Amino acid sequence: MHDIDKAAIAAEVRRFQYEIWQRAGTSHHTIPHLLQLFRPDHAASVHSIEYEVAAGSLGVHGVGRAQYQVAGLVDVQRSTIRIAGNLPYEVQRFTGAHELGHVVLHPGLPLHRDRPLLGDSPVPDRREREANYFAACFLAPEKLLRKAFEERFRCTTLHLDDRVAFAIAGNGAQDLLRSKTGSLEFPRAVATAQKFGIGNHFKSLAEEFGMSPTAMAIRIRELELVSY
Numbered sequence: 001m002h003d004i005d006k007a008a009i010a011a012e013v014r015r016f017q018y019e020i021w022q023r024a025g026t027s028h029h030t031i032p033h034l035l036q037l038f039r040p041d042h043a044a045s046v047h048s049i050e051y052e053v054a055a056g057s058l059g060v061h062g063v064g065r066a067q068y069q070v071a072g073l074v075d076v077q078r079s080t081i082r083i084a085g086n087l088p089y090e091v092q093r094f095t096g097a098h099e100l101g102h103v104v105l106h107p108g109l110p111l112h113r114d115r116p117l118l119g120d121s122p123v124p125d126r127r128e129r130e131a132n133y134f135a136a137c138f139l140a141p142e143k144l145l146r147k148a149f150e151e152r153f154r155c156t157t158l159h160l161d162d163r164v165a166f167a168i169a170g171n172g173a174q175d176l177l178r179s180k181t182g183s184l185e186f187p188r189a190v191a192t193a194q195k196f197g198i199g200n201h202f203k204s205l206a207e208e209f210g211m212s213p214t215a216m217a218i219r220i221r222e223l224e225l226v227s228y
């Protein structure tokens with residue numbers, strides 16, 4: 001499995017978003033404002049990509065066990081994206097951002113269908129890994145995520161110990177402390193945490209950035225916002 005060039009993809013996303021931000025008159029600075037600008041549908045319209053959310057399902061593709069519900073469809077040559085409207089909001093957003101990634105990164109790609117992204121199971125196809133990484137950078141830009149993280153947890157990296165486990169999980173602290181190094185358990189707890197200690201309540205990172213707990217957990221682990 002060849003590794004993808006993450007730095008190059010992150011740079012593409014920054015360019016792609018910079019143009020959207022510039023076009024908006026550069027008056028957007030707060031995290032919620034910027035995240036509004038960086039909605040996949042809005043990003044598509046700024047970049048002259050047709051983006052349609054279907055009223056319902058986009059049907060089923062494949063045969064037998066390999067059958068799956070289509071989450072998104074992209075025609076790179078025509079710059080058109082269709083998203084299944086019957087899947088959860090976060091899945092639609094991730095799929096939309098993934099399809100934008102194909103348009104930006106894979107000019108020669110033939111008509112392409114995507115299944116809903118499930119967990120962090122290994123993805124054999126290089127272009128799929130690239131589009132997934134594009135989506136993660138697009139939905140949770142590094143600078144914004146670090147800022148939102150620090151606002152909530154008052155540090156740049158959370159190290160899993162008794163104090164942190166209790167501040168995040170309360171009575172579930174022991175389970176969290178037993179989670180395996182490198183697993184998604186701790187990053188997922190951080191992604192969905194709505195409090196840190198006493199009296200400090202907030203919108204979870206997953207909710208703020210409109211991502212599933214798993215997708216946000218992967219991004220948190222990627223940026224090494226947690227150590228354990």
Ligand SMILES: [Zn+2]
Binds near residue numbers: 098112114131
């Ligand atoms: Zn794809």
